[in-house]
Amino acid sequence: MNILIINGPNLNLLGVREKSIYGDKPFEEYLKILRELYPGHKISYFQSNVEGEIINRLHSALTEEDAIVLNAGAYTHTSVAIADAVKAIQIPVAEVHISNILTREDYRHKSIIGPSCVGSIMGFGLESYRLAVEYFVSSGV
Numbered sequence: 001m002n003i004l005i006i007n008g009p010n011l012n013l014l015g016v017r018e019k020s021i022y023g024d025k026p027f028e029e030y031l032k033i034l035r036e037l038y039p040g041h042k043i044s045y046f047q048s049n050v051e052g053e054i055i056n057r058l059h060s061a062l063t064e065e066d067a068i069v070l071n072a073g074a075y076t077h078t079s080v081a082i083a084d085a086v087k088a089i090q091i092p093v094a095e096v097h098i099s100n101i102l103t104r105e106d107y108r109h110k111s112i113i114g115p116s117c118v119g120s121i122m123g124f125g126l127e128s129y130r131l132a133v134e135y136f137v138s139s140g141v
Contacts, residue, residue: 003038003136004065005031005129007047008054008073014098014126021099030126037130038137051079058085067136068093069129076101076111086116092141094132097122 007027015026035043044065046057054072061068070093075082086093093116100123101108114120119135121128
C-alpha cells in the first residue's frame, strides 16, 4: 500500500514550536519510526506552508497513492479549497491532529476538512499518524 502523509503550515517546525502542545520530536524522526513499523508499505511525506501546494499534492496523489493521512494544520479551520480537493480525488483521507483541537481555542473546534475525510484522529500526539496508518493498513483501504 502507498500511503502519503501531508502536513500543512508550521508543522515543519515540530520539535521546535510550542513543545508543550506539539512535543519535542521533529516529524522526520517520527517518520523513520513509522516506516520501520510498516516495512511492507511505502510511506511518502510532503509538507508545505502553502495552501495551493497542498492542493496540488492532493491532486497528484490520484495516480500515486492508495490512502492519505492529512494534518492540514490551521487550514483545517479555514480551507474550503483543501476540503474540495479531498472530495475531488476520491482517495481515502484520514484527518489527523497532534493536539485535541476540541480542547483548544474556540476557532479551532470546527474542521472544514473533516467532513470530506473517512475519519478524524486527534489528541494522541504524533501517535495520531500511526493510528491513521494502522487503520489504512489493517482495513486494506
